[in-house]
Amino acid sequence: MRILVVEDNAALADGISSALTRMEMAVDVVGDGTEADVILRTQEFNLIVMDLNLPGYDGLDILKRYRQNGGKAQVLILTARDTLNDRVKGLDLGADDYLTKPFDLVELEARVRALLRRQSGFKSPEIAIGALIFDSVARRVSLMGEPLDLPRREFCLLELLISRAGQVVSKEQIADSLANFDQDISPNAVELYISRLRKRLAAANISIKTVRGLGYLLEK
Amino acid sequence: MRILVVEDNAALADGISSALTRMEMAVDVVGDGTEADVILRTQEFNLIVMDLNLPGYDGLDILKRYRQNGGKAQVLILTARDTLNDRVKGLDLGADDYLTKPFDLVELEARVRALLRRQSGFKSPEIAIGALIFDSVARRVSLMGEPLDLPRREFCLLELLISRAGQVVSKEQIADSLANFDQDISPNAVELYISRLRKRLAAANISIKTVRGLGYLLEK
DNA sequence: TGCCGGATGACAGGTTCCCGACAGCTTCGG
DNA sequence: CCGAAGCTGTCGGGAACCTGTCATCCGGCA
Numbered sequence: 288m289r290i291l292v293v294e295d296n297a298a299l300a301d302g303i304s305s306a307l308t309r310m311e312m313a314v315d316v317v318g319d320g321t322e323a324d325v326i327l328r329t330q331e332f333n334l335i336v337m338d339l340n341l342p343g344y345d346g347l348d349i350l351k352r353y354r355q356n357g358g359k360a361q362v363l364i365l366t367a368r369d370t371l372n373d374r375v376k377g378l379d380l381g382a383d384d385y386l387t388k389p390f391d392l393v394e395l396e397a398r399v400r401a402l403l404r405r406q407s408g409f410k411s412p413e414i415a416i417g418a419l420i421f422d423s424v425a426r427r428v429s430l431m432g433e434p435l436d437l438p439r440r441e442f443c444l445l446e447l448l449i450s451r452a453g454q455v456v457s458k459e460q461i462a463d464s465l466a467n468f469d470q471d472i473s474p475n476a477v478e479l480y481i482s483r484l485r486k487r488l489a490a491a492n493i494s495i496k497t498v499r500g501l502g503y504l505l506e507k
Numbered sequence: 508m509r510i511l512v513v514e515d516n517a518a519l520a521d522g523i524s525s526a527l528t529r530m531e532m533a534v535d536v537v538g539d540g541t542e543a544d545v546i547l548r549t550q551e552f553n554l555i556v557m558d559l560n561l562p563g564y565d566g567l568d569i570l571k572r573y574r575q576n577g578g579k580a581q582v583l584i585l586t587a588r589d590t591l592n593d594r595v596k597g598l599d600l601g602a603d604d605y606l607t608k609p610f611d612l613v614e615l616e617a618r619v620r621a622l623l624r625r626q627s628g629f630k631s632p633e634i635a636i637g638a639l640i641f642d643s644v645a646r647r648v649s650l651m652g653e654p655l656d657l658p659r660r661e662f663c664l665l666e667l668l669i670s671r672a673g674q675v676v677s678k679e680q681i682a683d684s685l686a687n688f689d690q691d692i693s694p695n696a697v698e699l700y701i702s703r704l705r706k707r708l709a710a711a712n713i714s715i716k717t718v719r720g721l722g723y724l725l726e727k
Numbered sequence: 728t729g730c731c732g733g734a735t736g737a738c739a740g741g742t743t744c745c746c747g748a749c750a751g752c753t754t755c756g757g
Numbered sequence: 758c759c760g761a762a763g764c765t766g767t768c769g770g771g772a773a774c775c776t777g778t779c780a781t782c783c784g785g786c787a
Contacts, residue, residue: 329617357621438764454645476766482746500659501646658775696777702734
């Protein structure tokens with residue numbers, strides 16, 4: 288799950304970032320509106336956490352443009368307690384939830400979880416594929432009844448493959464969805480995650496198929 | 508995926524065409540409005556990339572007529588940065604996105620991808636020919652219920668034949684549509700792809716007919 | 728029958744993928 | 758603050774597979 292945090296207050300951005308990282312998300316942070324605007328045109332995220340009070344830029348503008356361009360990510364707005372008006376406008380312009388500052392990080396986590404659940408269209412939080420059970424809410428995996436501890440990268444990869452089960456997911460898509468922008472992921476690395484994940488899933492007879500030249504595929 | 512590019516500037520048309528071809532699309536290019544008008548009446552596309560500034564013809568007129576006739580493809584319009592008015596009119600008349608010149612080809616690719624994804628959400632992308640089911644979005648083919656893994660070249664060839672099912676496709680057209688700009692494809696190579704594809708499809712009793720001297724034909 | 732376009736087997740690169748080995752990094756317990 | 762354990766990603770050899778040329782064969786047509 289990729290999340291973009293748009294927040295100019297470095298300390299707050301840091302706190303949010305680490306809270307979300309703890310939830311096994313791939314988090315990118317930008318501190319000003321112009322940058323956010325550019326990034327939102329070129330990259331995809333599952334969720335955007337945006338402060339409306341950006342210096343020299345209106346968060347609502349960014350949101351509006353994002354939606355006009357067809358952006359489909361969930362958007363969670365952060366706003367000061369007294370700017371109620373902003374909240375209303377934000378929801379009009381396509382935000383999905385808001386949080387008034389100051390807020391507790393635990394509260395943020397809960398909202399994020401809720402939004403992601405809503406987005407993913409997972410009817411029940413648990414998805415079973417063969418002997419594999421993937422719980423998108425608790426972010427737990429179990430295999431043949433045994434809990435399975437996955438390293439972050441493998442967990443994210445599995446999540447991506449499951450959310451697109453039955454479809455081919457390209458190596459590039461995988462790399463994009465696992466990366467934050469300070470670190471690129473080589474195609475070779477993707478192959479490696481696949482290899483490691485396969486090894487773990489082999490016991491339950493679940494296989495990730497290679498589609499040469501296109502990517503990988505987890506059968507439904 | 509079939510794409511029509513309407514662009515009079517040959518250099519630009521070429522660049523766009525090869526960028527899209529690299530994305531494994533079947534691309535047709537026309538350089539003037541009259542021709543575009545005719546083609547849009549007679550053939551179907553998944554996406555149309557159209558420059559509004561066509562010599563002696565208004566792209567907006569073409570777009571308007573296309574929508575009036577029930578054309579449902581996604582439309583991406585290209586326009587100079589200063590003609591804001593055109594952009595607005597374009598969106599009013601049924602364009603789905605616009606891009607201001609000059610633009611980066613990477614940007615174009617992203618927009619195209621987004622539009623095609625959006626489109627596929629509304630339509631079933633699956634095409635069935637006999638026991639063959641072809642899903643161009645998921646890039647999957649199945650034959651008598653069994654998934655069929657096709658090498659890239661054969662997949663593209665099949666996609667082309669299917670998109671022109673019932674029509675004769677010349678060897679030259681095939682070569683053009685499969686070629687990346689780095690290397691040309693010999694007629695003999697085309698024969699070979701046909702041969703290989705036939706072998707795979709034989710089991711389902713689907714045949715590619717040879718029309719001597721003209722090309723090949725996939726019956727509807 | 729001879730010609731010519733097309734079909735196809737064989738084969739030689741070339742590309743893509745897999746995965747073992749290894750080293751840098753992070754985390755965590757003491 | 759140190760060391761152990763686990764995570765992450767690079768490297769590279771080898772396997773599997775794809776691609777396109779050559780050569781040969783086939784079959785329609787004059």
